[in-house]
Amino acid sequence: xxxxxxxxxxxxxIVDCFLSSFENYYVKMPxxxxxxxxxxxxxxxxxxxxxxxxxxxxxxxxxxxxxDTRNGIYTAFNTGTGVLPAYRGRKIVKxxxxxxxxxxxxxxxxxTSLEVITKNAIAIRAYKGVGFNICKDFYCxxxxxxxxxxxxxxxxxxxxSAFNWDELINQExxxxxxxxxxIVEGPNKYYQVxxxxxxxxxxxxxxxxxxxxxxxVLKNDMNAWKRLFAAIKIISEEVKxxxxxxxxxxxxxxxxxxxxxxxxxxxxxxxxxD
Numbered sequence: 001x002x003x004x005x006x007x008x009x010x011x012x013x014i015v016d017c018f019l020s021s022f023e024n025y026y027v028k029m030p031x032x033x034x035x036x037x038x039x040x041x042x043x044x045x046x047x048x049x050x051x052x053x054x055x056x057x058x059x060x061x062x063x064x065x066x067x068d069t070r071n072g073i074y075t076a077f078n079t080g081t082g083v084l085p086a087y088r089g090r091k092i093v094k095x096x097x098x099x100x101x102x103x104x105x106x107x108x109x110x111x112t113s114l115e116v117i118t119k120n121a122i123a124i125r126a127y128k129g130v131g132f133n134i135c136k137d138f139y140c141x142x143x144x145x146x147x148x149x150x151x152x153x154x155x156x157x158x159x160x161s162a163f164n165w166d167e168l169i170n171q172e173x174x175x176x177x178x179x180x181x182x183i184v185e186g187p188n189k190y191y192q193v194x195x196x197x198x199x200x201x202x203x204x205x206x207x208x209x210x211x212x213x214x215x216x217v218l219k220n221d222m223n224a225w226k227r228l229f230a231a232i233k234i235i236s237e238e239v240k241x242x243x244x245x246x247x248x249x250x251x252x253x254x255x256x257x258x259x260x261x262x263x264x265x266x267x268x269x270x271x272x273x274d
Contacts, residue, residue, distance in 0.1 A: 021082025078114035137246035
């Protein structure tokens with residue numbers, strides 16, 4: 001077996017290996033190849049800096065990286081690691097990383113990061129063995145928003161070009177797929193929420209799957225949080241929220257208050273290459 005980049009593997013071959021590797025996973029993975037085409041484009045995946053383990057030319061394990069400068073650091077984000085069931089227990093992920101970390105560093109990558117479900121003890125142990133450390137706790141939610149506001153929220157949809165990212169707080173708490181650089185690549189809709197004609201909060205939602213890419217208040221106030229979710233409900237009662245940072249206490253309290261259910265939790269892990 002040998003490790004090389006994924007640049008010479010077809011997209012279909014990579015997705016097929018991905019789906020086979022994630023059968024019976026903690027969460028059900030979408031099976032449409034078009035989903036991964038859109039998702040990996042938004043995540044800025046580069047297959048020349050993504051890696052696979054090959055057995056006589058057959059892809060049996062992989063690490064797929066999005067490459068971008070985030071928060072001033074040139075980063076490789078692991079947007080998917082998998083090994084075919086028949087090849088597990090052979091330390092394939094470690095072997096891929098032994099190759100990948102040297103190659104990433106030679107291309108100027110300063111940090112690599114990933115997300116892992118907190119229940120996945122085997123994967124966490126493997127990543128720690130490579131040198132990764134846990135840096136963030138993330139919580140995921142889904143369900144129907146259940147909140148009533150006496151005063152109907154004032155909502156305004158705006159174009160992506162009119163959206164003022166410079167006004168927004170808490171951008172450092174979002175995970176890779178929900179940071180500005182990824183969001184602008186997706187089919188998201190952008191909304192502002194006003195209270196007494198004053199801009200109070202905002203949210204960004206993907207109308208194709210009702211994922212809330214971002215939602216936040218401009219001033220951390222519980223009443224503002226409640227009005228924000230009342231506004232979101234007008235656009236979509238059913239929502240999914242991925243990777244809410246555990247430090248955002250008021251946000252999490254409101255998510256619980258409006259009836260969304262905690263589905264799964266994740267760690268973000270990171271490894272600096274400098």
